[in-house]
Amino acid sequence: MQLALVVGTVVATVKDDKMVGVPFMALRDLDLDNKPTGGSIIASDPIGVNRGEVVLYSKGSSARQTEMTRDRPNDAVICGIVDQWEVGGETKYTK
Amino acid sequence: MQLALVVGTVVATVKDDKMVGVPFMALRDLDLDNKPTGGSIIASDPIGVNRGEVVLYSKGSSARQTEMTRDRPNDAVICGIVDQWEVGGETKYTK
Amino acid sequence: MQLALVVGTVVATVKDDKMVGVPFMALRDLDLDNKPTGGSIIASDPIGVNRGEVVLYSKGSSARQTEMTRDRPNDAVICGIVDQWEVGGETKYTK
Amino acid sequence: MQLALVVGTVVATVKDDKMVGVPFMALRDLDLDNKPTGGSIIASDPIGVNRGEVVLYSKGSSARQTEMTRDRPNDAVICGIVDQWEVGGETKYTK
Amino acid sequence: MQLALVVGTVVATVKDDKMVGVPFMALRDLDLDNKPTGGSIIASDPIGVNRGEVVLYSKGSSARQTEMTRDRPNDAVICGIVDQWEVGGETKYTK
Numbered sequence: 207m208q209l210a211l212v213v214g215t216v217v218a219t220v221k222d223d224k225m226v227g228v229p230f231m232a233l234r235d236l237d238l239d240n241k242p243t244g245g246s247i248i249a250s251d252p253i254g255v256n257r258g259e260v261v262l263y264s265k266g267s268s269a270r271q272t273e274m275t276r277d278r279p280n281d282a283v284i285c286g287i288v289d290q291w292e293v294g295g296e297t298k299y300t301k
Numbered sequence: 302m303q304l305a306l307v308v309g310t311v312v313a314t315v316k317d318d319k320m321v322g323v324p325f326m327a328l329r330d331l332d333l334d335n336k337p338t339g340g341s342i343i344a345s346d347p348i349g350v351n352r353g354e355v356v357l358y359s360k361g362s363s364a365r366q367t368e369m370t371r372d373r374p375n376d377a378v379i380c381g382i383v384d385q386w387e388v389g390g391e392t393k394y395t396k
Numbered sequence: 397m398q399l400a401l402v403v404g405t406v407v408a409t410v411k412d413d414k415m416v417g418v419p420f421m422a423l424r425d426l427d428l429d430n431k432p433t434g435g436s437i438i439a440s441d442p443i444g445v446n447r448g449e450v451v452l453y454s455k456g457s458s459a460r461q462t463e464m465t466r467d468r469p470n471d472a473v474i475c476g477i478v479d480q481w482e483v484g485g486e487t488k489y490t491k
Numbered sequence: 492m493q494l495a496l497v498v499g500t501v502v503a504t505v506k507d508d509k510m511v512g513v514p515f516m517a518l519r520d521l522d523l524d525n526k527p528t529g530g531s532i533i534a535s536d537p538i539g540v541n542r543g544e545v546v547l548y549s550k551g552s553s554a555r556q557t558e559m560t561r562d563r564p565n566d567a568v569i570c571g572i573v574d575q576w577e578v579g580g581e582t583k584y585t586k
Numbered sequence: 587m588q589l590a591l592v593v594g595t596v597v598a599t600v601k602d603d604k605m606v607g608v609p610f611m612a613l614r615d616l617d618l619d620n621k622p623t624g625g626s627i628i629a630s631d632p633i634g635v636n637r638g639e640v641v642l643y644s645k646g647s648s649a650r651q652t653e654m655t656r657d658r659p660n661d662a663v664i665c666g667i668v669d670q671w672e673v674g675g676e677t678k679y680t681k
């Protein structure tokens with residue numbers, strides 16, 4: 207999984223039939239020091255996250271293992287909202 | 302998923318049997334600020350997109366989860382046409 | 397899929413049993429302007445391509461979706477010989 | 492698999508239902524000379540590792556092949572604690 | 587598949603149960619000119635390779651398609667020992 211900041215939303219009305227009903231969030235990747243890596247991804251959201259929250263997301267076939275994304279052409283999914291992480295005993299982020 | 306601009310088409314007459322009937326579009330990856338990242342990909346198109354449209358595409362096994370691409374040696378598929386996205390409340394793209 | 401130029405062949409006599417009978421081609425990745433990206437890959441060839449041809453290849457589990465590569469430890473496969481591609485109306489390559 | 496140093500933990504209370512009960516560790520990737528590569532990942536931990544240990548982790552669908560991670564939206568898993576590795580006959584790390 | 591040089595071994599006694607009995611080799615990636623790319627990976631070895639040999643390895647779900655690695659949390663496997671490869675008619679490596 208990767209850490210990422212929820213920064214926005216993406217609207218797509220015309221979609222493959224199997225993507226109907228899946229909300230898309232725009233995420234910026236974070237490194238372990240809570241700095242942007244420069245990478246970004248559009249992930250589906252089965253949890254209901256808000257802009258400004260830090261999340262964990264999964265890629266690839268694992269992104270089809272939620273109820274919302276099963277059997278869909280979806281390759282990135284938010285799987286948790288991060289409360290806190292620490293590195294070497296130092297807290298790098300608290301919600 | 303990744304954001305990308307549809308820039309062209311690829312013609313391949315001699316293909317693996319399982320790729321017959323799959324149209325290929327040339328895509329340039331976009332970052333969240335609607336700037337090219339430098340990356341590109343050839344994706345199959347089950348929707349019928351046009352050059353100049355911004356799309357979402359999926360990679361890997363998820364790219365085989367549309368009716369058109371099921372069980373095919375296809376590793377990238379367009380799954381939606383983007384109408385709009387915003388980052389931090391700022392609209393970065395409107396169709 | 398990615399565009400690539402067929403540049404050579406790889407011979408491996410001692411292989412995992414499931415790779416016997418699979419020919420390997422050396423490919424150099426091309427960008428949409430028909431320039432080498434610097435990347436390369438060894439892909440199996442179910443079509444019968446020749447050096448100097450431009451091909452499309454697929455990676456990951458999709459590379460096991462041809463008759464030749466089914467259930468094999470193969471993660472890259474040639475899936476088409478490119479006749480032509482264009483970007484923004486400009487032809488970038490013709491066979 | 493990749494070599495990585497266990498550097499911390501990530502807490503996420505609100506998760507997709509299928510991620511409940513999976514502990515997340517923060518890992519820094521190591522190269523073969525036991526130097527950080529700059530990459531990092533959050534991996535689930537079915538073994539019970541401690542900070543400061545060097546581990547092997549797997550990505551993608553292979554990260555769902557442990558008892559703990561089966562059928563979960565999990566794309567990285569710790570699969571071993573490294574005792575030692577050597578390169579060219581020189582020991583690069585001993586626990 | 588990628589070309590890589592076998593440079594060493596990795597010992598991990600404490601492993602996920604499903605990784606017991608799988609030997610791990612340290613590999614350095616090679617480009618088509620037989621130069622190190624700077625990348626490296628730890629791959630399982632179902633063939634029995636020796637240090638100094640050049641091999642082909644597969645990643646992802648394809649790395650679980652050998653008898654040794656089936657259903658294991660393994661994401662990289664050696665699938666052949668390279669005897670020779672040529673690029674543009676020039677031999678780049680002979681065993």
